[in-house]
Amino acid sequence: MCVLDTTGLEVPVKENNPKFFYSLKNQVEKGSPEKPEHEIYIATLAQMPKHSKAVPKAKLMYTNGHFAYAYTAAVLTNGLGLVRNVMLFEGQKDSVTLKPILEDFHLHHDISRYEYFTADAGFDSTENYRYLVEECKLKPVINLNPRNTKDLPKPDSDSEGVPLCPKNPGLKFKYAGFCKSRNRIKWVCPLTKRGKSGYICTCPNPCTNSKSGRMVYTYPEDNYRRNTPIPRNSKLWEKFIRNVLLWNSRSLD
Structure with missing residues (x-):
């Protein structure tokens, strides 16, 4: 089984130093001393730069439970949670990272050893289903994304x-x-x-x-997103979905 997820790999830049945030927060407080504390935090976050000055590819994002400047990384693991491949991306949606990381993995490893592929709803797209089934010969287990339905x-x-x-x-x-x-x-x-x-x-x-x-x-071709090789909501489907949820609950600190 292959499991794919995206996360943020934090970069050692000055913007990730708490002093940077609190210095900006003090400026916001001086300009609006009447605002409550939670509004001060919101206003400070709104003024944070969108990317690091020294490393422009390190974007401001919410990752691992907090805001940080980090690279967007797609992480491919096996069913035991062992990392098999990692790729860095710049601002792409989760769904478009699936094909590049699997193609890169296939260059160095035999993907036919795997039978199932699991990921969360962020990877739900018809193109991904078709690629997984036709080219990778994998059985996808991906929850439907309500925004796509x-x-x-x-x-x-x-x-x-x-x-x-x-x-x-x-x-x-x-x-x-x-x-x-x-x-x-x-x-x-x-x-x-x-x-x-x-x-x-x-x-x-x-x-x-x-x-x-x-x-x-x-x-x-047929709609693989609708007619998945593993029937949606079947016992086997639910088993793999539980594994995806377990993986997503982990943090890559």
Whole structure:
């Protein structure tokens, strides 16, 4: 089993010295002596630089229970918690770190020795499922991310696979291009028009609050995110999820 998670690797820079924070806090207090203590802390954090002056790649982030200047690191371990690979990233979302770290790991190790891959909901994306199943031959155990599962009416499709408006099946979504990097086809609302600054929806009864209207993606292959090799909420699925939660509770100090 492989387990992937992201964390922050703190850097020995002056911004991580408590004196740096309290010096800034004293300045905030002098400017607003009437503010309560918790507001002083919030205002001080807001004035902290976004990255270290000496090491720009060390960003201000909340990691291991506190704010610190650190590198974003993806850490790959086996089922025993032993670190198998570490890669540093600069500001990327968790989901886009999965493929690079596994590709790097595969250059030096036999990934076929592993059968399962577990990670938290931050790695939930259709592209990751497809990569894990098709290229790595791994069985992914990743909880669905609520932010990736919007509560919107689901459009049906015609015999050729073109999505249909969920409120008026007589209207077909308009083709808006093929995303090579993600191997998917983009479709936009049939009542959407392209303006100078992007798409504008003219539907009088839209199914989304987005000004650009509803967008739908279809994939040439099956949807591995929906049809996972290990059924969601099965006993085996829950077993792996417990391992992910256990790993996430650890800190890499």
